[in-house]
Amino acid sequence: MLTPQAILETGSRSLRTFQIALGTTSHNMTNVQTEGYTRQRVDLEASRPLPSVPGQLGTGVLPTQVQRSRVSSFDFVVRGELSQFGRWDLDREVLGQVESIFGAATQGSVGSALTAYWNGWNDVAAYPEDLGVRQALVERAATLGEAFRSSAARLDAQNASLNQSVSVDVDAANGYLNEIAQLNVAINRAEFGGNHANDLRDSRDVLLDKLSALADLNIVEQPNGMVDVDVGGQVLVTGPTASTLSAVLNVATGHMEVQLGGVPLAFTSGRFQGYSSAFAAFDATRASLDQHAAALISEVNTLHTTGFDLTGSAAGVFFTGTDAATLDVSAALKSNPALVGASASGAPGDNGIALQLAQMRNTKTIPQPPGTPTMTLNEAHAALVVSLGAQSRQAQELASVYGQGLQSAKDRRSAVSGVNMDEEVANLLSYQRAYEASARVVTVVDELMDRIINHMGHVGTA
């Protein structure tokens, strides 16, 4: 037997329930553009029935839990893609900057300066007696030195800015690790007794996403709601405790390393792995540049010192320096182009050395690793530029591939977790109607009570 009071209780419980449902719907609607927000839904359940003679009597509705619509395997896929994209996106950016140092064929690049330099020797060969063409040759050689030095300097500057960037990323990672550890504690506390810390978990998932772009993480959720994070077995977060990464300059390589407790960490993807491959590309480019400069210096000087200057004296060195950063024309030649050793015999009209130096453009002076033929300086420099271009192209393509993969993984996750406004509006309407109906129940019970209290037991009265 259900009393009016019991029915009133059913109605008011229903009102409370749909208030919660409406509240959750409005929470979803207002967070439609919040990063990492997972839509929440209220699970409804019929409340415990009353035993009764005709059968159990229902007592209305109860909210059992408010929980996130989230599939953890989608997070796993998104984080894997984030990690790969982070690596290649960084390489795309860095290699794009490195290749722009060398350009396709722009004026002032090492390639065009090299060609102008060879031509300078040809001009000297045409008129070895002419101080003007000698001066022009010295200027072109100085331009070539400048091109080598500025390329090397710009590579070094890129390296320094990349080192800076590693520090910034390490600081960011430490911030994420700390917040994750703090959220671990907060979630553990909030979920004590079977609750769902939906919004705290959203915040932690956003941080885990951001951290995944930096490094390839292993994320394990413990039964107590906390997550443990490690990279290749090196623990970064365990429960309430976060480790601190440090960015340390490796003096031997000149590159910044990410270390944990003094030991360099090895990454297989993420921006931190991107840095490693970018540094490797820097080193290879810088080494090639140095090799080209050293070959130019030694080959030219060897030949030049066998020649004679305009006064018939034995010529000195043409280039000074040992590598790309130091290559320059000898100061003596800069102030007196008559000292250029164009002559093989000592006679001022002889162009033997100038001619040989001009023809060095077709001499294969750059030894390549076994299996590939040796190259001329122009070919070797072109090969360097082309190889940078190919690496940059590869990074662009892979960044695009992983970018698309990331987008589709995010779409799949968002299809489950994202807010759809039409859906929420529909829910809003249905919850509103349910709320109105519950209110009507309360009104009906009120009328029943009114009948009993105010209108019963008055037979025959006025």
Place this chain on the structure above:
Amino acid sequence: MRISEQMRFQHLVPGYQELQARQLEVQRQIASGSRIHKPSDDVRGTALAQGYRAVAAELEQNLRNLDEGLAWTDTTFVGLDRSLQSIQRVRELAVQAGDGTLSANDHATMAAEVEQLLKGLVDAGNTTIRGQRLFSGARTDVPAFTATTDALGRILSVAYNGDASQRKNEVAPGETAVFGMLGSNETGGDFGVFRDTAAGVDLFQSLIDLRGFLETSNTAAISGTSLPALDDAVGHLTLGLAKLGGVQGRMQASTTANEDHLEVTSASLSKVADTDLASAATQAVALDTAYKAALAVGARVSQISLLDYIR
């Protein structure tokens, strides 16, 4: 598939950016005229263009070398031609002097003219281009020939100050053309213009001898020694002119070959490195249309909602 509000916009914005980036790229190609901005735009094209550019630069330089070389041979030709005319005039004098009807006075006048022609010949031997002596080999800073004179200013002997190095320069990749001619081959070399020890020709000595014979009215020697020597001299200079013509012919052939090669190389380079304006302009229009369509779709995407249909 369920669509979330964020998904709609997540696809729109990168789409706009992609289209804008491609528009910018095409605009840059049109504005700069060059198809490849950085090596990764077209790796193979960059490699090809680098090769073509190096070849083109070398060919252009070779063409400049050939121009300089041809200027050198043109001036050499002037020197040789002047000398040949002088020698021919001397030979006329020798023929006249040899017939034995002229007086000693006439011979003395002729001797004076031969002396003048001899001086002219020494000057021809010291012909310069841009201040450099053509016939001195590599010793372009010193006159090829210096004359020793007696108290009366008569040339007694002519000495060669040059060396055996002939002017040469690169005319094609790895190919050198020798275009300089030596005044004398007494220090080496296969041909001396004014004095050739191998051919037994010495223009100066022949004129000095003739002058001596004229001064002594030795008509027998004039006919017997000077005339054959002068005939040899004319033949020798003619041979020199022929050799020079051969050198010029080869250099002109090299010029033509280089120009052809350069034209082909430039065309190939242009094909790889230059923007094809017609196709770039078409692409720009197509991208513009695509961008407008994308913007229109984006503006409409959030216009319709269930909210429009409820009170």
